[in-house]
Amino acid sequence: MPWILIQTVSFAVGLTxxxxxxxxxxxxRAGPGVRCRSCxxxxxxxxxxxDACPECGSSITSKRGTVTGARxxxxxxxxxxxxxxxxxxxxxxxxxxxxxxxxxxxSWLMAAELWIGPTSENTELARELNRRWRGGExxxxxxxxxxxxxxxxxxxxxxxxxxxxxxxxWFAMASGELSDAQxxxxxxxxxxxxxxxxxxxxxxVAVAVAEDFGTAVRPRLEAALDEPELRDxxxxxxxxxxxxxxxxxxxxxxxxxxxxxxxGADTGPALDRLPISLEARRAVRYLTHHASICAPALRSALxxxxxxxxxxxxxxxxxxxxATDASAIGVAVASxxxxxxxxxxxxxxxxxxxxxxxAAAKAAAGRATNASARQxxxxxxxxxxxxxxxxxxxRLAGPLPWQEAERRPASLVPVP
Numbered sequence: 001m002p003w004i005l006i007q008t009v010s011f012a013v014g015l016t017x018x019x020x021x022x023x024x025x026x027x028x029r030a031g032p033g034v035r036c037r038s039c040x041x042x043x044x045x046x047x048x049x050x051d052a053c054p055e056c057g058s059s060i061t062s063k064r065g066t067v068t069g070a071r072x073x074x075x076x077x078x079x080x081x082x083x084x085x086x087x088x089x090x091x092x093x094x095x096x097x098x099x100x101x102x103x104x105x106x107s108w109l110m111a112a113e114l115w116i117g118p119t120s121e122n123t124e125l126a127r128e129l130n131r132r133w134r135g136g137e138x139x140x141x142x143x144x145x146x147x148x149x150x151x152x153x154x155x156x157x158x159x160x161x162x163x164x165x166x167x168x169x170w171f172a173m174a175s176g177e178l179s180d181a182q183x184x185x186x187x188x189x190x191x192x193x194x195x196x197x198x199x200x201x202x203x204x205v206a207v208a209v210a211e212d213f214g215t216a217v218r219p220r221l222e223a224a225l226d227e228p229e230l231r232d233x234x235x236x237x238x239x240x241x242x243x244x245x246x247x248x249x250x251x252x253x254x255x256x257x258x259x260x261x262x263x264g265a266d267t268g269p270a271l272d273r274l275p276i277s278l279e280a281r282r283a284v285r286y287l288t289h290h291a292s293i294c295a296p297a298l299r300s301a302l303x304x305x306x307x308x309x310x311x312x313x314x315x316x317x318x319x320x321x322x323a324t325d326a327s328a329i330g331v332a333v334a335s336x337x338x339x340x341x342x343x344x345x346x347x348x349x350x351x352x353x354x355x356x357x358x359a360a361a362k363a364a365a366g367r368a369t370n371a372s373a374r375q376x377x378x379x380x381x382x383x384x385x386x387x388x389x390x391x392x393x394x395r396l397a398g399p400l401p402w403q404e405a406e407r408r409p410a411s412l413v414p415v416p
Contacts, residue, residue: 010092017084024077029069036060037067102128111142114149122149123164130168147172151182154189161193161202166209187220194233210237218244225249232279239282242289251297257283258301259309276308284312288400291319299325302332307345311336315348318355319400329356330363337364337373347396350380354397358384 034044041055043066051061059065102110102124110125129146132138138146150168153161169186172178178186193206210217224234235253238244246254260277276284287294294316301313302325314332317325329352336349353360361384365377383389389397 010088014088017081020077020081024074027071027073030072031069034066107142111145115145184220187217191230191233239286254283258312259306287316288319295320315352326356326359327363330360334364334367338370
Protein backbone atom coordinates (compact mmCIF):
# COMPACT_ATOMS: atom_id res chain seq x y z
CA MET A 1 0.00 0.00 0.00
CA PRO A 2 1.43 3.44 -0.95
CA TRP A 3 0.47 5.06 2.35
CA ILE A 4 2.39 2.39 4.29
CA LEU A 5 5.53 3.16 2.29
CA ILE A 6 5.04 6.89 2.84
CA GLN A 7 4.48 6.33 6.55
CA THR A 8 7.68 4.26 6.81
CA VAL A 9 9.78 6.88 5.02
CA SER A 10 8.22 9.68 7.07
CA PHE A 11 8.94 7.80 10.29
CA ALA A 12 12.56 7.16 9.33
CA VAL A 13 13.16 10.79 8.29
CA GLY A 14 11.38 12.08 11.38
CA LEU A 15 13.43 9.83 13.67
CA THR A 16 16.63 11.03 12.03
CA UNK A 17 15.56 14.63 12.53
CA UNK A 18 14.72 13.99 16.17
CA UNK A 19 18.14 12.42 16.82
CA UNK A 20 19.86 15.42 15.20
CA UNK A 21 17.89 17.82 17.36
CA UNK A 22 18.81 15.89 20.50
CA UNK A 23 22.49 15.82 19.49
CA UNK A 24 22.42 19.55 18.76
CA UNK A 25 20.78 20.40 22.07
CA UNK A 26 23.21 18.22 24.04
CA UNK A 27 26.09 19.91 22.17
CA UNK A 28 29.79 19.33 22.71
CA ARG A 29 32.37 20.68 25.09
CA ALA A 30 34.67 23.40 23.86
CA GLY A 31 37.19 25.86 25.29
CA PRO A 32 39.64 25.71 28.21
CA GLY A 33 38.88 25.60 31.91
CA VAL A 34 38.11 22.94 34.45
CA ARG A 35 34.49 22.71 35.46
CA CYS A 36 32.38 20.73 37.90
CA ARG A 37 30.79 17.82 36.07
CA SER A 38 27.56 18.13 38.08
CA CYS A 39 26.73 21.82 37.72
CA UNK A 40 29.33 23.25 35.27
CA UNK A 41 30.82 25.72 37.79
CA UNK A 42 34.37 26.90 36.94
CA UNK A 43 36.61 25.30 39.59
CA UNK A 44 39.97 25.64 37.84
CA UNK A 45 41.31 28.18 40.35
CA UNK A 46 40.25 26.19 43.41
CA UNK A 47 40.68 22.59 42.22
CA UNK A 48 43.98 22.20 44.16
CA UNK A 49 42.65 23.84 47.32
CA UNK A 50 39.14 22.36 47.82
CA ASP A 51 37.66 18.90 47.65
CA ALA A 52 34.09 19.95 46.91
CA CYS A 53 32.44 22.30 44.44
CA PRO A 54 31.36 25.50 46.23
CA GLU A 55 28.28 25.70 44.03
CA CYS A 56 26.71 22.25 44.41
CA GLY A 57 28.89 20.43 46.93
CA SER A 58 29.92 17.61 44.59
CA SER A 59 33.41 16.12 44.86
CA ILE A 60 35.92 17.62 42.40
CA THR A 61 38.98 15.69 43.41
CA SER A 62 38.26 12.51 41.44
CA LYS A 63 38.87 12.14 37.73
CA ARG A 64 35.11 11.88 37.10
CA GLY A 65 34.37 14.95 39.22
CA THR A 66 35.47 17.55 36.68
CA VAL A 67 35.41 18.09 32.93
CA THR A 68 37.34 20.35 30.57
CA GLY A 69 35.47 23.05 28.67
CA ALA A 70 31.88 24.28 28.66
CA ARG A 71 29.13 22.48 26.74
CA UNK A 72 28.10 24.41 23.64
CA UNK A 73 24.90 23.66 21.70
CA UNK A 74 25.24 22.98 17.99
CA UNK A 75 22.66 25.18 16.34
CA UNK A 76 23.33 23.76 12.94
CA UNK A 77 22.33 20.27 13.98
CA UNK A 78 19.20 21.58 15.69
CA UNK A 79 18.17 23.47 12.55
CA UNK A 80 18.89 20.49 10.31
CA UNK A 81 16.92 18.19 12.60
CA UNK A 82 13.96 20.56 12.61
CA UNK A 83 14.03 20.76 8.80
CA UNK A 84 13.75 16.97 8.67
CA UNK A 85 11.36 16.41 11.59
CA UNK A 86 8.62 18.98 10.99
CA UNK A 87 7.83 18.16 7.32
CA UNK A 88 8.04 14.41 7.95
CA UNK A 89 5.60 14.72 10.86
CA UNK A 90 3.20 16.78 8.75
CA UNK A 91 3.35 14.32 5.86
CA UNK A 92 3.00 11.30 8.13
CA UNK A 93 0.06 12.81 10.00
CA UNK A 94 -1.70 13.80 6.77
CA UNK A 95 -1.27 10.36 5.24
CA UNK A 96 -2.41 8.61 8.43
CA UNK A 97 -5.36 10.94 9.04
CA UNK A 98 -6.61 11.57 5.49
CA UNK A 99 -5.25 9.14 2.91
CA UNK A 100 -5.18 5.92 4.93
CA UNK A 101 -8.58 4.15 5.39
CA UNK A 102 -9.87 4.25 8.95
CA UNK A 103 -9.92 0.46 9.22
CA UNK A 104 -6.18 0.34 8.44
CA UNK A 105 -5.04 3.04 10.86
CA UNK A 106 -3.24 2.17 14.08
CA SER A 107 -5.38 2.38 17.21
CA TRP A 108 -2.98 4.67 19.08
CA LEU A 109 -3.10 7.26 16.29
CA MET A 110 -6.91 7.32 16.16
CA ALA A 111 -7.03 7.48 19.96
CA ALA A 112 -4.67 10.48 19.88
CA GLU A 113 -6.98 12.23 17.41
CA LEU A 114 -9.94 11.57 19.70
CA TRP A 115 -7.98 12.82 22.66
CA ILE A 116 -7.03 16.18 21.14
CA GLY A 117 -9.92 16.71 18.72
CA PRO A 118 -13.41 18.19 19.30
CA THR A 119 -15.79 15.74 20.97
CA SER A 120 -18.53 16.48 18.45
CA GLU A 121 -16.31 15.23 15.60
CA ASN A 122 -14.26 12.11 14.88
CA THR A 123 -17.32 9.86 15.01
CA GLU A 124 -15.93 7.56 12.33
CA LEU A 125 -12.72 7.04 14.32
CA ALA A 126 -14.67 6.32 17.48
CA ARG A 127 -16.87 3.82 15.66
CA GLU A 128 -13.81 1.90 14.44
CA LEU A 129 -12.16 1.96 17.87
CA ASN A 130 -15.41 0.80 19.44
CA ARG A 131 -15.53 -2.09 16.97
CA ARG A 132 -11.98 -3.08 17.85
CA TRP A 133 -12.76 -2.85 21.55
CA ARG A 134 -15.76 -5.16 21.20
CA GLY A 135 -13.47 -7.54 19.30
CA GLY A 136 -10.92 -7.53 22.12
CA GLU A 137 -8.32 -5.56 20.15
CA UNK A 138 -8.14 -2.38 22.22
CA UNK A 139 -6.40 -1.66 25.50
CA UNK A 140 -4.50 0.94 27.49
CA UNK A 141 -4.40 4.52 26.25
CA UNK A 142 -6.62 3.84 23.23
CA UNK A 143 -9.46 2.47 25.37
CA UNK A 144 -9.14 5.30 27.87
CA UNK A 145 -9.26 7.91 25.10
CA UNK A 146 -12.36 6.30 23.57
CA UNK A 147 -14.26 6.17 26.88
CA UNK A 148 -13.27 9.76 27.63
CA UNK A 149 -14.58 10.80 24.19
CA UNK A 150 -17.94 9.15 24.88
CA UNK A 151 -18.32 10.57 28.39
CA UNK A 152 -17.21 14.08 27.51
CA UNK A 153 -20.17 14.48 25.16
CA UNK A 154 -22.57 13.98 28.06
CA UNK A 155 -20.66 16.17 30.49
CA UNK A 156 -20.40 19.15 28.14
CA UNK A 157 -23.17 21.72 28.30
CA UNK A 158 -23.27 22.37 24.55
CA UNK A 159 -22.01 19.14 23.05
CA UNK A 160 -23.99 17.30 20.40
CA UNK A 161 -24.86 14.01 22.06
CA UNK A 162 -25.65 11.11 19.77
CA UNK A 163 -25.90 7.33 19.69
CA UNK A 164 -22.22 6.86 18.88
CA UNK A 165 -21.27 8.47 22.20
CA UNK A 166 -23.92 6.41 23.98
CA UNK A 167 -22.72 3.18 22.37
CA UNK A 168 -19.21 3.75 23.72
CA UNK A 169 -20.50 4.51 27.21
CA TRP A 170 -22.85 1.52 27.08
CA PHE A 171 -20.02 -0.90 26.32
CA ALA A 172 -17.76 0.76 28.89
CA MET A 173 -20.48 0.29 31.50
CA ALA A 174 -21.08 -3.34 30.48
CA SER A 175 -17.32 -3.98 30.65
CA GLY A 176 -17.02 -2.51 34.13
CA GLU A 177 -14.86 0.37 32.89
CA LEU A 178 -16.96 3.12 34.48
CA SER A 179 -16.88 4.12 38.11
CA ASP A 180 -20.13 4.56 40.04
CA ALA A 181 -19.64 8.32 39.90
CA GLN A 182 -19.23 8.28 36.11
CA UNK A 183 -22.33 6.14 35.69
CA UNK A 184 -24.38 8.41 37.94
CA UNK A 185 -23.19 11.50 36.09
CA UNK A 186 -24.08 9.94 32.75
CA UNK A 187 -27.62 9.01 33.86
CA UNK A 188 -28.10 12.39 35.49
CA UNK A 189 -27.32 14.14 32.22
CA UNK A 190 -29.82 11.91 30.41
CA UNK A 191 -32.51 12.94 32.90
CA UNK A 192 -31.57 16.61 32.52
CA UNK A 193 -31.81 16.34 28.72
CA UNK A 194 -35.23 14.68 28.95
CA UNK A 195 -36.49 17.54 31.08
CA UNK A 196 -34.96 20.20 28.81
CA UNK A 197 -37.76 21.47 26.58
CA UNK A 198 -35.38 23.76 24.68
CA UNK A 199 -34.05 20.89 22.54
CA UNK A 200 -36.53 18.32 21.24
CA UNK A 201 -33.81 16.48 19.32
CA UNK A 202 -31.70 16.10 22.45
CA UNK A 203 -34.74 14.88 24.38
CA UNK A 204 -35.40 12.17 21.80
CA VAL A 205 -31.80 10.97 21.87
CA ALA A 206 -31.79 10.90 25.69
CA VAL A 207 -35.05 8.92 25.86
CA ALA A 208 -33.90 6.41 23.23
CA VAL A 209 -30.52 5.94 24.93
CA ALA A 210 -32.14 5.47 28.35
CA GLU A 211 -34.54 2.90 26.91
CA ASP A 212 -31.62 0.96 25.46
CA PHE A 213 -29.81 0.99 28.80
CA GLY A 214 -32.84 -0.53 30.54
CA THR A 215 -32.27 -1.84 34.05
CA ALA A 216 -28.53 -1.14 33.93
CA VAL A 217 -29.16 2.41 35.18
CA ARG A 218 -32.11 1.65 37.43
CA PRO A 219 -30.29 2.39 40.76
CA ARG A 220 -29.58 5.96 39.62
CA LEU A 221 -33.13 6.39 38.31
CA GLU A 222 -34.57 5.25 41.63
CA ALA A 223 -32.30 7.67 43.46
CA ALA A 224 -33.61 10.46 41.21
CA LEU A 225 -37.14 9.88 42.51
CA ASP A 226 -36.11 11.94 45.54
CA GLU A 227 -34.77 14.80 43.38
CA PRO A 228 -37.61 17.15 42.32
CA GLU A 229 -35.87 18.42 39.16
CA LEU A 230 -35.19 14.89 37.88
CA ARG A 231 -38.18 13.00 39.31
CA ASP A 232 -40.58 13.25 36.35
CA UNK A 233 -37.98 12.10 33.83
CA UNK A 234 -36.92 9.22 36.09
CA UNK A 235 -40.51 8.07 36.53
CA UNK A 236 -41.10 8.09 32.79
CA UNK A 237 -38.01 5.99 32.13
CA UNK A 238 -38.74 3.51 34.91
CA UNK A 239 -42.30 3.06 33.66
CA UNK A 240 -41.12 2.69 30.08
CA UNK A 241 -39.30 -0.55 30.91
CA UNK A 242 -41.97 -3.07 31.94
CA UNK A 243 -39.26 -5.39 33.24
CA UNK A 244 -38.78 -3.08 36.23
CA UNK A 245 -40.56 -4.75 39.14
CA UNK A 246 -42.90 -2.26 40.86
CA UNK A 247 -42.16 -0.86 44.28
CA UNK A 248 -44.29 1.51 46.31
CA UNK A 249 -42.74 4.60 44.75
CA UNK A 250 -43.11 3.36 41.20
CA UNK A 251 -46.63 2.02 41.63
CA UNK A 252 -47.83 5.30 43.17
CA UNK A 253 -46.15 7.26 40.39
CA UNK A 254 -47.79 5.08 37.74
CA UNK A 255 -51.26 5.50 39.27
CA UNK A 256 -50.69 9.24 39.44
CA UNK A 257 -49.53 9.35 35.82
CA UNK A 258 -52.74 7.72 34.57
CA UNK A 259 -54.46 11.09 34.81
CA UNK A 260 -51.95 12.99 32.66
CA UNK A 261 -53.74 14.63 29.77
CA UNK A 262 -52.14 15.57 26.48
CA UNK A 263 -52.74 17.97 23.67
CA GLY A 264 -51.50 18.85 20.21
CA ALA A 265 -49.04 16.49 18.58
CA ASP A 266 -49.01 14.11 21.55
CA THR A 267 -52.62 13.01 20.93
CA GLY A 268 -51.71 10.22 18.59
CA PRO A 269 -53.44 6.96 17.63
CA ALA A 270 -51.95 4.97 20.52
CA LEU A 271 -54.36 3.39 22.98
CA ASP A 272 -57.28 3.45 20.54
CA ARG A 273 -56.87 7.15 19.83
CA LEU A 274 -57.38 8.14 23.43
CA PRO A 275 -55.72 11.57 23.71
CA ILE A 276 -53.57 10.96 26.77
CA SER A 277 -50.01 11.96 27.44
CA LEU A 278 -46.92 9.87 26.89
CA GLU A 279 -46.65 9.54 30.68
CA ALA A 280 -50.15 8.06 30.89
CA ARG A 281 -49.46 5.65 28.04
CA ARG A 282 -46.36 4.38 29.75
CA ALA A 283 -48.19 4.10 33.05
CA VAL A 284 -51.13 2.07 31.73
CA ARG A 285 -48.83 -0.24 29.81
CA TYR A 286 -46.66 -0.71 32.90
CA LEU A 287 -49.60 -1.32 35.23
CA THR A 288 -51.17 -3.74 32.77
CA HIS A 289 -47.96 -5.73 32.60
CA HIS A 290 -47.75 -5.88 36.42
CA ALA A 291 -51.49 -6.00 37.10
CA SER A 292 -51.26 -8.84 39.63
CA ILE A 293 -48.67 -6.95 41.71
CA CYS A 294 -50.33 -3.55 41.36
CA ALA A 295 -53.88 -4.86 41.87
CA PRO A 296 -54.38 -3.22 45.33
CA ALA A 297 -53.35 0.18 44.01
CA LEU A 298 -55.48 -0.26 40.90
CA ARG A 299 -58.54 -1.14 43.01
CA SER A 300 -58.04 2.05 45.01
CA ALA A 301 -57.80 4.03 41.78
CA LEU A 302 -61.23 2.74 40.68
CA UNK A 303 -62.73 5.22 43.15
CA UNK A 304 -60.73 8.17 41.79
CA UNK A 305 -62.59 11.37 40.96
CA UNK A 306 -60.56 11.67 37.76
CA UNK A 307 -62.42 9.99 34.89
CA UNK A 308 -59.29 9.11 32.91
CA UNK A 309 -57.44 7.64 35.87
CA UNK A 310 -60.49 5.60 36.80
CA UNK A 311 -60.95 4.28 33.25
CA UNK A 312 -57.31 3.36 32.66
CA UNK A 313 -56.97 1.77 36.11
CA UNK A 314 -60.02 -0.41 35.39
CA UNK A 315 -58.60 -1.41 32.03
CA UNK A 316 -55.22 -2.32 33.54
CA UNK A 317 -56.91 -4.32 36.31
CA UNK A 318 -58.58 -6.58 33.73
CA UNK A 319 -55.11 -7.99 32.98
CA UNK A 320 -55.05 -9.59 36.45
CA UNK A 321 -56.38 -13.07 35.75
CA UNK A 322 -57.09 -13.67 39.44
CA ALA A 323 -59.05 -10.47 39.94
CA THR A 324 -62.67 -10.60 41.16
CA ASP A 325 -63.40 -6.92 40.58
CA ALA A 326 -65.88 -7.18 37.71
CA SER A 327 -68.61 -5.11 39.38
CA ALA A 328 -66.17 -2.45 40.55
CA ILE A 329 -64.70 -2.24 37.06
CA GLY A 330 -68.17 -1.82 35.55
CA VAL A 331 -69.01 1.00 37.95
CA ALA A 332 -65.65 2.71 37.30
CA VAL A 333 -66.05 2.80 33.51
CA ALA A 334 -69.78 3.53 33.32
CA SER A 335 -69.28 7.27 32.83
CA UNK A 336 -67.13 6.62 29.77
CA UNK A 337 -70.24 5.47 27.87
CA UNK A 338 -71.89 8.83 28.46
CA UNK A 339 -71.52 11.48 25.71
CA UNK A 340 -68.22 13.37 26.15
CA UNK A 341 -65.57 15.14 24.12
CA UNK A 342 -62.87 12.51 24.54
CA UNK A 343 -62.63 10.19 21.51
CA UNK A 344 -61.78 6.63 22.38
CA UNK A 345 -63.15 6.57 25.92
CA UNK A 346 -66.14 4.42 25.01
CA UNK A 347 -63.96 1.97 23.07
CA UNK A 348 -61.60 1.52 26.01
CA UNK A 349 -64.54 1.18 28.38
CA UNK A 350 -66.03 -1.47 26.09
CA UNK A 351 -62.73 -3.35 26.20
CA UNK A 352 -62.76 -3.23 29.99
CA UNK A 353 -66.35 -4.54 30.13
CA UNK A 354 -65.69 -7.37 27.66
CA UNK A 355 -62.56 -8.43 29.52
CA UNK A 356 -64.17 -8.23 32.96
CA UNK A 357 -67.32 -10.15 32.02
CA UNK A 358 -71.10 -9.99 32.28
CA ALA A 359 -71.07 -8.79 35.91
CA ALA A 360 -69.18 -5.68 34.80
CA ALA A 361 -71.72 -4.98 32.04
CA LYS A 362 -74.63 -5.23 34.49
CA ALA A 363 -72.91 -3.00 37.04
CA ALA A 364 -72.15 -0.36 34.39
CA ALA A 365 -75.74 -0.50 33.08
CA GLY A 366 -77.01 0.21 36.58
CA ARG A 367 -74.98 3.44 36.66
CA ALA A 368 -75.71 4.69 33.14
CA THR A 369 -77.98 7.74 32.88
CA ASN A 370 -77.93 8.41 29.15
CA ALA A 371 -80.23 6.45 26.82
CA SER A 372 -77.52 5.71 24.26
CA ALA A 373 -75.19 4.53 27.05
CA ARG A 374 -77.86 2.21 28.48
CA GLN A 375 -78.53 0.82 25.01
CA UNK A 376 -74.85 0.13 24.38
CA UNK A 377 -74.45 -1.59 27.75
CA UNK A 378 -77.62 -3.62 27.17
CA UNK A 379 -76.12 -4.87 23.89
CA UNK A 380 -73.01 -5.96 25.74
CA UNK A 381 -75.06 -7.70 28.43
CA UNK A 382 -77.10 -9.55 25.81
CA UNK A 383 -73.94 -10.55 23.95
CA UNK A 384 -72.71 -12.29 27.08
CA UNK A 385 -76.11 -13.94 27.53
CA UNK A 386 -76.00 -15.52 24.07
CA UNK A 387 -73.10 -17.71 25.18
CA UNK A 388 -70.52 -16.30 22.78
CA UNK A 389 -69.35 -12.91 21.61
CA UNK A 390 -69.61 -11.89 17.94
CA UNK A 391 -66.26 -11.58 16.10
CA UNK A 392 -66.21 -7.77 16.39
CA UNK A 393 -66.52 -7.93 20.18
CA UNK A 394 -64.29 -10.98 20.47
CA ARG A 395 -61.45 -8.93 19.04
CA LEU A 396 -61.97 -6.19 21.61
CA ALA A 397 -62.05 -8.77 24.37
CA GLY A 398 -58.61 -10.06 23.41
CA PRO A 399 -55.21 -8.84 24.59
CA LEU A 400 -54.82 -5.10 24.92
CA PRO A 401 -52.75 -3.42 22.18
CA TRP A 402 -49.99 -2.52 24.63
CA GLN A 403 -49.78 -6.04 26.07
CA GLU A 404 -47.71 -7.20 23.13
CA ALA A 405 -44.18 -8.39 23.87
CA GLU A 406 -41.70 -5.63 24.49
CA ARG A 407 -39.59 -4.86 21.44
CA ARG A 408 -36.19 -3.60 22.47
CA PRO A 409 -34.38 -1.12 20.22
CA ALA A 410 -31.30 -2.62 18.62
CA SER A 411 -29.23 0.55 18.20
CA LEU A 412 -26.88 -0.27 21.06
CA VAL A 413 -26.76 -4.05 20.81
CA PRO A 414 -23.09 -5.14 21.11
CA VAL A 415 -21.37 -6.03 17.86
CA PRO A 416 -20.38 -9.73 17.93
